[in-house]
Amino acid sequence: MYQTILTTLENGICTITINRPDKMNALNKDVINDLGQALEEVYNNNEVRAAIITGAGEKAFVAGADISEFIPLGDREGAQLAQRGRELVFDKIENCPKPIIAAVNGFSLGGGCELAMACHIRVASVNAKFGQPEINLGIIPGYGGTQRLTRLVGKGKAMEMIMTADMVGAEEAKALGLVNHVVASEDLLTKAKEILAKIAAKPPLAVAKIIACVNEGANADPMGFDNEIRRFGECFATEDMKEGAAAFLEKRKPVFKGK
Structure with a gap:
């Protein structure tokens, strides 16, 4: 190939x-x-x-x-x-x-x-x-x-x-x-x-958002802060966020599924 x-x-x-x-x-x-x-x-x-x-x-x-x-x-x-x-x-x-x-x-x-x-x-x-x-x-x-x-x-x-x-x-x-x-x-x-x-072992959707945000920070993107807020909000719509919060409160390891 x-x-x-x-x-x-x-x-x-x-x-x-x-x-x-x-x-x-x-x-x-x-x-x-x-x-x-x-x-x-x-x-x-x-x-x-x-x-x-x-x-x-x-x-x-x-x-x-x-x-x-x-x-x-x-x-x-x-x-x-x-x-x-x-x-x-x-x-x-x-x-x-x-x-x-x-x-x-x-x-x-x-x-x-x-x-x-x-x-x-x-x-x-x-x-x-x-x-x-x-x-x-x-x-x-x-x-x-x-x-x-x-x-x-x-x-x-x-x-x-x-x-x-x-x-x-x-x-x-x-x-x-x-x-x-x-x-x-x-x-x-x-x-x-x-x-x-x-x-x-971390939630892949959040990992992808981190990569995008840090790249914008490195590039001094003027929209970087606003995009961080938007992506932060988007995380709350994911199953992985609910799982991470529940696992923290229940004192167990989270199991993330990328959803």
């Missing part, structure tokens, strides 16, 4: 592995197409409750884009390339109503760093390195990197990272707020699944 990725579904978690280890899992048109299709499955398959995106091997999550595809492009084609990738993959990840974790193994550079930042949560292996080295090619990040990095690490550090192309290691990335957790390489997927198992 896919040329460049592998997918597995276990306990409601779809693990998407970019499988080009000989190319450091670099993004090209085929990877973007495959990721787009896999994300459609995440959105539309009711058996999928959450997803993990990772890279094959221990050297790289995604070490950038396939530069050979850039050479023949003009300004219009370059803009179209970026827009298509954002629509098919990056914005689709960020706006997914189901939680998506980036399990970052090794290099996460350029489009790889942008891919990780589009995810809702990032877990990194101790050998992970993050960076936006596009300036070395005479270009800038095009898959949302200038915007998402600024939101995650602040204006000053984003300016420095993007203009110098310097990489940051896993621990510095955690200190900056770029990643949530740093673990040993062998524990990477286990940690991601552990977090998703906690979220899976």
Whole structure:
């Protein structure tokens, strides 16, 4: 079904592995197409409750884009390339109503760093390195990197990272707020699944609303506060809200059904 990725579904978690280890899992048109299709499955398959995106091997999550595809492009084609990738993959990840974790193994550079930042949560292996080295090619990040990095690490550090192309290691990335957790390489997927198992026990309709609200907060959406109030109200019309309140009062664990 896919040329460049592998997918597995276990306990409601779809693990998407970019499988080009000989190319450091670099993004090209085929990877973007495959990721787009896999994300459609995440959105539309009711058996999928959450997803993990990772890279094959221990050297790289995604070490950038396939530069050979850039050479023949003009300004219009370059803009179209970026827009298509954002629509098919990056914005689709960020706006997914189901939680998506980036399990970052090794290099996460350029489009790889942008891919990780589009995810809702990032877990990194101790050998992970993050960076936006596009300036070395005479270009800038095009898959949302200038915007998402600024939101995650602040204006000053984003300016420095993007203009110098310097990489940051896993621990510095955690200190900056770029990643949530740093673990040993062998524990990477286990940690991601552990977090998703906690979220899976929560009401999925509320989880989807949280994702939408926090995204609006990160984007400084002027309607963010009003939308929070609206979604808060919508929760009261769900069976899960009644179950959660009843379970709290009855001092038992709630059983949420996504209704």
